[in-house]
Amino acid sequence: MNTEExxxxxxxxxxxxxxxxxxxxxxxxxxxxxxxxGAERLFGGILMQWIDEVAAxxxxxxxxxxxxxxxxxxxxxxxxxxxxxxxxxxxxxxxVGRTSMEVKVDSYVENIDGDRILINRAFFTMxxxxxxxxxxxxxxxxxxxxxxxxxxxKAKQRREMRIRCKEDF
Numbered sequence: 001m002n003t004e005e006x007x008x009x010x011x012x013x014x015x016x017x018x019x020x021x022x023x024x025x026x027x028x029x030x031x032x033x034x035x036x037x038g039a040e041r042l043f044g045g046i047l048m049q050w051i052d053e054v055a056a057x058x059x060x061x062x063x064x065x066x067x068x069x070x071x072x073x074x075x076x077x078x079x080x081x082x083x084x085x086x087x088x089x090x091x092x093x094x095x096v097g098r099t100s101m102e103v104k105v106d107s108y109v110e111n112i113d114g115d116r117i118l119i120n121r122a123f124f125t126m127x128x129x130x131x132x133x134x135x136x137x138x139x140x141x142x143x144x145x146x147x148x149x150x151x152x153x154k155a156k157q158r159r160e161m162r163i164r165c166k167e168d169f
Contacts, residue, residue: 017140020148023062023093023103025054028110031085042081047107048072050089051122055103058091059126062101063138070100070125073162079109079119086110087119094148095155099135100127102155123158 029035029050037043052069059067081087088108095102103124108116130136143149 017142018062019142019144020093020151021144023058024090025057025061025092026088026090027054029087029089031081031083031087033083036083040082042085042087044077047077047081047087047120048075050087051091051105051107051120052124054089054091055105055122055124055126058093058103058105059101059124059128062093062096062141063128065128065130065136065138066133067126067128070127071162072122072124073158075120075122077120079117081109081119088116091124092151093141094123094151095159096138096141097159098137100125101138101141102126102158104151104155123155125162 027050031042035042035046052072055069056067086109088110089105090108091103091105093101094104103126105120105122105124106118107120107122109119110116128136128138141152143152
């Protein structure tokens with residue numbers, strides 16, 4: 001199959017809507033001594049790397065393409081994490097535009113009983129790329145649950161705020 005045929009097939013595949021749940025990515029990390037900052041807490045930069053990876057994987061699952069991080073907003077550090085804590089990071093596509101999508105990433109400390117405490121929430125704007133690293137259309141997002149519809153509406157509001165903030169630059 002030549003490049004032109006592959007691109008045509010991927011374009012057809014890209015038109016299909018995908019369910020939001022299909023994009024879910026969950027990773028688990030143990031906080032080790034090399035992850036700690038001077039205050040003996042999980043270094044924020046390490047957590048940011050982990051959540052960026054989860055956002056990219058969720059976006060790739062939705063688009064079946066390479067993606068880049070266009071922006072991150074509302075990166076809120078709510079609680080600290082410490083050595084030996086189990087960190088669970090969960091990402092999911094919440095909104096799609098023409099070539100970009102929003103991925104919500106929640107990070108938790110999980111205790112021995114499996115209970116999770118939210119320690120961080122972030123919203124990433126990811127852009128899908130074609131084989132030449134140019135933005136390309138993304139599949140639509142099929143919303144099944146009421147929670148997914150609420151996430152979509154909130155994401156639309158965040159998108160509008162991002163656009164207004166860009167105008168201020």
